[in-house]
Amino acid sequence: MMTRLNTFLSTSAAWLLGLLWILPLLYALWAATHPAEYATRFDLLAPLTGEHFVTAWQQAPFMRYMLNTVIITGLILAAQLVLCTLAGYALARMRFRGRGLAFALVLLQLMVMPEILIVENYRTLSGLELIDTHLGVGLPYMASAFGIFLLRQTFKGVPQELEDAARLEGCSRLGVLWKVYVPLAKPTYLAYGLVSVSHHWNNFLWPLVVTNTENSRPLTVGMAIFGAPESGVDWPVICAGTLIAIGPLLAVFLLFQRRFVQSFMHAGLK
Amino acid sequence: MNRLSWLHAWLMLLPALAMLLAFTHIPTLTTLWHSLFFPARGSEAAEFAGLDNYRMMLEDDVFWQALSNNLWYALGTVPTSIALALVMALWVNSRISGRTALRLAYFTPTMLPMIAVANIWLFFYTPEIGLFNKLLALFGHPGINWLGDPDWALPSLMLMTVWKEAGFFMIFYLAALQTLSRDIYDAAALEGAGRWYTFRRLTLPLLMPTTLFVLVNAILNAFKLVDHLFILTKGGPNNASNLLLYYIYENAFSFFDSNYAATLTAVMLLMLILLALLQFGVLERRIHYR
Numbered sequence: 001m002m003t004r005l006n007t008f009l010s011t012s013a014a015w016l017l018g019l020l021w022i023l024p025l026l027y028a029l030w031a032a033t034h035p036a037e038y039a040t041r042f043d044l045l046a047p048l049t050g051e052h053f054v055t056a057w058q059q060a061p062f063m064r065y066m067l068n069t070v071i072i073t074g075l076i077l078a079a080q081l082v083l084c085t086l087a088g089y090a091l092a093r094m095r096f097r098g099r100g101l102a103f104a105l106v107l108l109q110l111m112v113m114p115e116i117l118i119v120e121n122y123r124t125l126s127g128l129e130l131i132d133t134h135l136g137v138g139l140p141y142m143a144s145a146f147g148i149f150l151l152r153q154t155f156k157g158v159p160q161e162l163e164d165a166a167r168l169e170g171c172s173r174l175g176v177l178w179k180v181y182v183p184l185a186k187p188t189y190l191a192y193g194l195v196s197v198s199h200h201w202n203n204f205l206w207p208l209v210v211t212n213t214e215n216s217r218p219l220t221v222g223m224a225i226f227g228a229p230e231s232g233v234d235w236p237v238i239c240a241g242t243l244i245a246i247g248p249l250l251a252v253f254l255l256f257q258r259r260f261v262q263s264f265m266h267a268g269l270k
Numbered sequence: 271m272n273r274l275s276w277l278h279a280w281l282m283l284l285p286a287l288a289m290l291l292a293f294t295h296i297p298t299l300t301t302l303w304h305s306l307f308f309p310a311r312g313s314e315a316a317e318f319a320g321l322d323n324y325r326m327m328l329e330d331d332v333f334w335q336a337l338s339n340n341l342w343y344a345l346g347t348v349p350t351s352i353a354l355a356l357v358m359a360l361w362v363n364s365r366i367s368g369r370t371a372l373r374l375a376y377f378t379p380t381m382l383p384m385i386a387v388a389n390i391w392l393f394f395y396t397p398e399i400g401l402f403n404k405l406l407a408l409f410g411h412p413g414i415n416w417l418g419d420p421d422w423a424l425p426s427l428m429l430m431t432v433w434k435e436a437g438f439f440m441i442f443y444l445a446a447l448q449t450l451s452r453d454i455y456d457a458a459a460l461e462g463a464g465r466w467y468t469f470r471r472l473t474l475p476l477l478m479p480t481t482l483f484v485l486v487n488a489i490l491n492a493f494k495l496v497d498h499l500f501i502l503t504k505g506g507p508n509n510a511s512n513l514l515l516y517y518i519y520e521n522a523f524s525f526f527d528s529n530y531a532a533t534l535t536a537v538m539l540l541m542l543i544l545l546a547l548l549q550f551g552v553l554e555r556r557i558h559y560r
Contacts, residue, residue, distance in 0.1 A: 014361040015368070017354075018375035021433065025378060027401070028390045087286035094279040102283055109294045111542045115494045115515070119522045119531045120297035120304070143289035173278060202383035204497040205515075209523060220385045224500055227389040235393055242386045253381045257374055260381075264438075265445035 032240040052234075056226075056241035064214050065222035066248070071134045072207070072218055073200045079142035080196060081189065087143075088151030089177050093163070103152075109145035118209050125210055132216050137207050141200065147192055150267060154188040155181055191263035198260075201249050219245045298539060304532040316529070323533040333534065335509050336517040339424055343513060344492035346428040347435070352484055354436040356477070359443030360469075373444075376437040384434065388501035391430045392417075395502070420510035423503050427511055430498060435491065439484045446480040447473075486549050493541065514538055 030038075032053065038046040056062075090096075091103050114121060121140050122131075130136035158181055166176045182189075204220040211217045223245045227238045253260055305323050310316040327333050362373040379387065394401045395416035403413035416426045450473070458468045496516040499505055505512035505520065512520075514534065522531035 010361070011366055014358075014366055014372055017358070018372045021437065022375040022378060024387070024390050024394070024433075025382070031393075083286040083289065086282040090279045090282040094275060094282075096276040096279040099279070102287065105287065105295065106290060109290055111490070111546050112294055112298055112539065113490075113494055114293060116535065116538050116542070117294065117297040117301065119518065119528050119535055120300050121293055122522070123300075123528070124292065124297065139289070140293040143286040143293070145290070148286060198381060202381075202385075204383065204385050204500070205519070208500070209519070220383045220497075223383070223385050223389065227385075227392070227501060238389055239393075242389045246382055246386045250378075250381065253378075254374075257377075258370075261373060261377060261441065261444075264441045265448075 028239045028243060031236045032243050034236070036234060036236050052236045052240035053244065055234075056237045056244060059237070060222055060226045060241060061214055062219075062222070062241070062244050065217060065219045065245070068134065068214075068216055069201060069218040069220075072137045072216075073197050075134055076138045076141050076200050077193060077196050079138065080144050080147050081193070083143050084147035084151050084192075085177070085182065087148045089155055089181060091148065092152040092155035093160075106145050106148050109143070110149070114140035115205055118206055121206075122209055131210055132212050134216050136210050137216060137218065140206065144196070147196070150188055150192055151185060154185045158184050187266060190259070191266040194260055194263040195267050198249065198253075301532045301535045301539065304529055305536050307529050309527050309529045319529070323530055326530065327533050327537070332509050332512065332517065336505075336512040336514050337537070339510075339512055340493060340514045343424060343428060343431075344489055346425070347431045347492055348485065348488040350428075351432045351436040352439055352481065352488060354432065355439035355484065356443050356481075358436060358440040359447055360473075362440070363444055363447045376440055378437070379434045380438040380441075382434075384495065384497035385501060387430065387434055388498040391498075392502055395426055417503050417511075418507055420507050423507060423511035427498060427502060430502075431492075431495075435488065439488065442480050442484050443477065446477055450476055482549070486545065489545055490542075493538065 033048050033050070034046045035049055035051075087106065091099065091106070117140075125131055125136045125139070128136075130139065162180050162184075163176050166180050171179065202220060203218075204224065207218045208221050208224070211221060214222075223242060226241050306319055306321070307316040308319045308322070358376045362369045362376065366372065393399075397403060397413065397415050397418065400416070402416060406413050414422055416422050454472060455468065458472055463471070493513075494515060496513050496519070499511065499513060499516045503511040505516050515538065518531050518534045518538065521534060522528045
C-alpha cells in the first residue's frame with residue numbers, strides 16, 4: 001500500500017515537472033496562434049490565427065538567416081569531421097614522439113573554449129579580413145577537442161587485427177582509415193554530428209561579434225535583433241518569429257528524438 | 271619506415287593542431303600580452319602599460335560585482351540543475367508510465383537556442399502583463415519587477431538557466447544509469463536494503479564519475495553562457511545581473527577597450543585553470559575507489 005502511494009506520488013511529481021518543462025514552449029505556441037488580446041487570456045474557444053507568422057515573416061529576413069545558419073553549421077561540421085578524423089586516428093593508433101604533448105594541446109580546448117577568446121579571435125579575424133563572412137563564423141570551431149577526443153576513443157576500440165589485415169592486403173594508411181575505421185565509427189559520427197549541429201545552430205555570442213549584416217548573420221543573431229524591445233515588435237509576433245526560427249531544428253528533433261537522445265548519451269559516455 | 275610514420279602522424283595532426291593553435295593557444299597568449307598595453311589612440315602605437323590594467327581592474331567595482339554575480343550565479347544554478355537532472359534521470363530510467371514523453375519534455379529546452387528561450391521567458395517576467403505576475407496576482411500579491419529589480423534580476427536569470435540546463439545534464443546521468451549492472455541491485459534487494467539506502471549507498475557512489483563530469487561542465491557553462499543576458503537584462507539594472515563574459519563583451523565591443531577586455535579575459539582564463547586543477551587534482555583522486 002505504502003509503495004503504491006509512493007509510486008503514485010513520484011509519477012505525479014515527474015509529470016508535473018515534465019509539464020512545467022514544456023510549458024514555455026506550449027505557451028509560445030498559444031501566443032503565436034491566437035489574436036493579441038488572448039495572449040494572457042486562456043480560452044479554449046479563442047479563434048486561431050496565422051497572422052502573427054505572416055507579420056513576423058515580413059519583418060525579418062528569416063529565409064536569409066536560416067540559409068546562413070545552414071551554411072555555417074554545414075561548413076563547421078564538414079571541417080570538423082575531416083580534421084577530427086585525421087587527428088583522432090593519429091592520436092589513437094600511431095606511435096610518434098610528442099604524442100602526449102599533442103594530445104594535451106588538444107585537450108586544452110575542452111577548458112579554454114572559443115567563447116572565452118572572442119576578443120583576440122575577433123582581432124585575428126579582422127586581420128584576415130573575414131569579419132562578416134560564413135567562414136569567419138566557422139573558423140574558431142573547426143578543430144574541436146571534443147570531436148578529436150571522441151573519435152580517438154572510438155578508434156582505440158577498433159581491433160588492431162583489422163588494420164593489420166587490411167595493411168597486408170596492400171591498403172595505405174589513409175585507405176585503412178577510410179575503409180576500416182570510418183565505417184566502424186558510424187554511430188560516433190552520428191552522435192557527434194547531432195551534438196555539433198545543435199550546438200552551432202544555437203550558438204550566439206561569437207556570431208554576434210563577428211557578423212554585422214544580413215549576409216552572414218545566423219538565426220540566433222537575427223532573432224535577438226528581431227526580439228529586441230527597441231525594434232518595437234508585438235509580443236505574439238516575437239513568439240511567432242521565435243517559433244519560425246526554432247521550427248526546423250525542433251521538427252527534426254521531434255521526428256528523430258530517440259536518435260537524438262541516444263546520440264547525446266553516446267557522446268556523453270565516452 | 272619509422273621516420274616516415276612519424277612524419278605521417280604529424281601530417282595528419284597538422285590541420286587540427288594548426289587551427290587549435292590559431293584560435294585557442296595563440297589567442298590565449300596574446301590575451302596576456304595585450305592585457306599589458308593601453309589601448310592605441312588613433313594611429314599611434316599602443317603604449318606599454320605594465321600591470322596598470324590589472325590595477326585598474328582591482329579598483330573597478332563593476333568587475334568585482336560581475337565576478338561575485340558570476341559566483342552566485344554558478345552557486346545558484348549548478349547544484350540545483352544537477353540535483354534536478356539526477357531526479358529526472360532516475361524517473362525516466364525507471365518503469366514510469368509515459369517515460370518517452372517525459373524524457374522528451376525534460377530534454378526539449380536543451381535543444382532550443384538560449385536566445386529563443388530568453389525571448390519567450392522575457393514575457394513571463396514582464397511587470398504588468400507577464401505570466402508570473404498574473405500568477406502572483408491570483409494570490410493577491412502585487413507582483414515583482416523580476417528583471418528590473420536589482421534583487422530579483424539575477425535570481426530570475428538563474429531560474430531560467432536551471433530550466434534550460436537540467437535536461438541536458440539528465441542525459442549524462444541517464445547514460446550512466448543504463449550501464450549499471452542489474453546484479454548489484456538484485457544483491458542489494460536480497461540483503462533487504464531499502465530504496466533510499468540503495469540510492470545513497472549504491473547508485474550515488476557509482477554515479478560519482480558522472481557527477482564530476484557534469485559538475486565541471488555545469489561550472490564551465492555558468493561562465494561561458496551569457497546569451498540570455500543580451501535579451502533579458504543586458505547585465506542591468508545597474509550591473510546587478512552582469513556576468514564576467516558579458517562584461518568582457520561590453521568592454522571589447524561597446525566601450526571599445528579591447529586591452530581591458532583582455533585583462534578581464536586573463537581572469538577568466540585563470541578561473542578555468544583553477545577549474546581544471548580542481549577536476550584533475552582534487553576531485554578525480556577522491557572518486558576513484560579501489
